[in-house]
Amino acid sequence: MRAAExxxxxxxxxxxxxxxxxxxxxxxxxxxLSSRAGAVVFPESSKDVSKIVSFAYKHNIKVFPQGxxxxxxxxxxxxxxxxxxxxxxxxxxxxxxxxxSTVDVEAGVRLGDLNVELARYGYMFPIDPGSVAVxxxxxxxxxxxxxxxxxxxxxxxxxxLGLKVVLPDESGTELRVxxxxxxxxxxxxxxxxxxxxxxxxxxxxxxxxxxxxxPEAVVTALAFFPELEDLYAAYKEIKESRVxxxxxxxxxxxxxxxxxxxxxxxxEVEGHMLxxxxxxxxxxxxxxxxxxxxxxxxxxxxxxxxxxKPEESEKLxxxxxxxxxxxxxxxxxxxxxxxxxxILEDIAVPPSRLLEAIKKIREVSEKHGLQVSIGGHVGxxxxxxSVAFPLDDEVMKSKAVAWHEEVAKIAVELGGTVSxxxxxxxxxxxxxxxxxxxxxxxxxxxxxxxxxRVFDPKGILNPGKVV
Amino acid sequence: MKYAVSEARRCVLxxxxxxxxxxxxxxxxxxxxxxxxxQLILLLEGSSSRLVEEALYTCLLCGACTQVCPxxxxxxxxxxxxxxxxxSKLSS
Numbered sequence: 054m055r056a057a058e059x060x061x062x063x064x065x066x067x068x069x070x071x072x073x074x075x076x077x078x079x080x081x082x083x084x085x086l087s088s089r090a091g092a093v094v095f096p097e098s099s100k101d102v103s104k105i106v107s108f109a110y111k112h113n114i115k116v117f118p119q120g121x122x123x124x125x126x127x128x129x130x131x132x133x134x135x136x137x138x139x140x141x142x143x144x145x146x147x148x149x150x151x152x153x154s155t156v157d158v159e160a161g162v163r164l165g166d167l168n169v170e171l172a173r174y175g176y177m178f179p180i181d182p183g184s185v186a187v188x189x190x191x192x193x194x195x196x197x198x199x200x201x202x203x204x205x206x207x208x209x210x211x212x213x214l215g216l217k218v219v220l221p222d223e224s225g226t227e228l229r230v231x232x233x234x235x236x237x238x239x240x241x242x243x244x245x246x247x248x249x250x251x252x253x254x255x256x257x258x259x260x261x262x263x264x265x266x267x268p269e270a271v272v273t274a275l276a277f278f279p280e281l282e283d284l285y286a287a288y289k290e291i292k293e294s295r296v297x298x299x300x301x302x303x304x305x306x307x308x309x310x311x312x313x314x315x316x317x318x319x320x321e322v323e324g325h326m327l328x329x330x331x332x333x334x335x336x337x338x339x340x341x342x343x344x345x346x347x348x349x350x351x352x353x354x355x356x357x358x359x360x361x362k363p364e365e366s367e368k369l370x371x372x373x374x375x376x377x378x379x380x381x382x383x384x385x386x387x388x389x390x391x392x393x394x395x396i397l398e399d400i401a402v403p404p405s406r407l408l409e410a411i412k413k414i415r416e417v418s419e420k421h422g423l424q425v426s427i428g429g430h431v432g433x434x435x436x437x438x439s440v441a442f443p444l445d446d447e448v449m450k451s452k453a454v455a456w457h458e459e460v461a462k463i464a465v466e467l468g469g470t471v472s473x474x475x476x477x478x479x480x481x482x483x484x485x486x487x488x489x490x491x492x493x494x495x496x497x498x499x500x501x502x503x504x505x506r507v508f509d510p511k512g513i514l515n516p517g518k519v520v
Numbered sequence: 521m522k523y524a525v526s527e528a529r530r531c532v533l534x535x536x537x538x539x540x541x542x543x544x545x546x547x548x549x550x551x552x553x554x555x556x557x558x559q560l561i562l563l564l565e566g567s568s569s570r571l572v573e574e575a576l577y578t579c580l581l582c583g584a585c586t587q588v589c590p591x592x593x594x595x596x597x598x599x600x601x602x603x604x605x606x607x608s609k610l611s612s
Contacts, residue, residue, distance in 0.1 A: 067548070074560060074567065074569055074571070074572050075550075075551050075569075075572070075575075077559070077563070078549075078550045078551055078556045078559055079550065081559070083532050083533045083534050083535070085532075095549065121535050121538065123535050141545075141549075163539060166539070184534065184536070186536060187535040187538050187539055315590075381530075381590045381591045385530050390526055390529060391529070392529055393532055395532060
């Protein structure tokens with residue numbers, strides 16, 4: 054790519070790689086999707102990003118921003134010829150203010166590293182996607198990420214106060230939007246427009262994020278229910294008990310058994326899993342623990358484990374944290390030596406419709422003869438059913454794609470959405486259209502395309518994604 | 521390369537290995553981390569380059585990545601075999 058060679062003069066040779074073998078590393082994501090870029094550039098500041106974008110604008114080069122490429126919807130891959138901007142060298146935590154409850158970071162800071170730093174102050178950044186150890190702030194902002202604690206803390210939308218962005222125009226304009234305060238009425242809310250836009254509107258280079266104190270004490274309860282209906286009754290009672298749990302997680306029995314096999318979880322799996330974590334003050338620990346334990350047993354849980362010490366709680370989380378490893382483990386066991394594609398759904402339904410959703414997903418999976426793992430952040434109605442199959446198995450692939458579309462349809466029919474926290478990318482563009490169609494809101498797509506044109510008139514920023 | 525390739529093929533690119541890798545950040549690109557190295561191993565029989573060799577020879581073989589890998593891929597073992605392959609290509 055000749056333009057990439059010229060970019061070395063603009064940026065410095067050490068910030069541009071054109072070796073196709075290295076570039077290839079930035080052209081694949083965990084879903085199994087892959088593509089091809091011409092070069093990878095590694096900005097070390099907002100100024101660098103501005104120079105890259107200005108150059109790309111003048112030469113009509115498409116630009117694809119990347120954090121750690123843990124997207125599962127194709128949103129971080131080059132959809133056509135162009136350059137990848139990797140933010141991995143912009144990984145500085147710029148400042149922490151406990152009084153303001155804010156942290157300023159560059160886009161390439163990993164969420165896991167951010168939490169290690171914040172723990173020194175007794176604080177945390179509460180958005181914790183399954184990929185929290187490796188995911189970056191910029192990736193989480195672009196993806197509008199959520200996580201295990203979504204029912205309590207929401208998604209990135211709720212935790213970004215301000216952004217520094219670079220616009221895809223002739224001069225690569227650097228812009229600050231939003232405030233350093235929770236209350237902020239700065240005209241139209243450009244911050245929340247950019248959060249979740251999957252890098253299609255502007256390039257996020259820095260962010261001012263809200264932070265929150267780590268809970269004083271947490272009770273964790275892990276229970277197994279032979280019957281789904283009993284599990285749902287326990288879940289419903291927790292939701293109706295005037296507490297707002299930190300975490301409510303679900304795995305169906307088959308998935309929990311796989312997770313147990315794939316991990317060293319010190320628990321016996323005897324049914325579908327419900328994991329609840331409730332924070333309280335230290336004095337209330339015993340009362341909350343007894344309440345959760347009694348509630349689970351009253352709803353016919355066969356086994357109930359509780360913990361109040363962090364190291365004991367962590368053991369109860371082992372099974373849930375093994376959801377993705379279990380999917381990989383299972384895939385490798387079933388298809389030894391094969392490269393796998395994992396389709397991980399990301400639907401959300403109103404929590405009152407969860408039981409119906411799980412049952413319908415199981416029916417659809419059975420209809421297609423697919424072995425499907427079902428788990429999710431049920432506290433906010435978010436489910437991640439998944440299926441793994443060999444990349445070269447076309448029959449399995451067509452079954453999985455049909456399954457994927459039917460599961461999305463179930464979500465929409467139950468009043469939910471096709472994408473809760475993973476984004477639209479390339480994989481769910483059709484599903485997004487179907488969802489808006491169902492709502493009678495096709496016009497929303499036109500509005501979105503109009504917004505894209507205003508921000509990015511030449512269409513050089515992460516083209517082919519979202520709309 | 522049989523062992524190295526069969527290990528590398530099990531990678532699903534989740535990247536969970538990267539935060540524990542001591543060479544990723546100093547290296548300056550993804551090839552200096554475990555996720556990158558196993559992908560490079562898959563391409564090694566077809567072609568190589570100076571950057572690829574650098575990436576494979578800067579691995580400390582510490583095995584930290586295997587501890588956190590969901591598939592428990594033996595990255596250090598795969599890298600050892602890849603280095604032997606590169607050496608044999610040089611001497612042939």
